[in-house]
Amino acid sequence: MTVQARDLVTRYKLPQITVMFWVLKIAATTLGETGGDMISQTLKLGYVDATLLFLAILVVSLLIQLR
Numbered sequence: 001m002t003v004q005a006r007d008l009v010t011r012y013k014l015p016q017i018t019v020m021f022w023v024l025k026i027a028a029t030t031l032g033e034t035g036g037d038m039i040s041q042t043l044k045l046g047y048v049d050a051t052l053l054f055l056a057i058l059v060v061s062l063l064i065q066l067r
Helices: 003-011 019-042 047-066
Strands: none
Touching: 019 047
């Protein structure tokens, strides 16, 4: 690897945005909205309680992942 090529590799530390990025972003947004609506309406929790439930799930999953 030449010095110039190595320079380019270290300069750009962000991943490239590809088609797969957009597919995953749209899927995550759609599934998140659908899941939130399903939980809030099926369990009759309301939007605030469903939001708190999903926030708790997020915090627990982050703690597990970072552990």
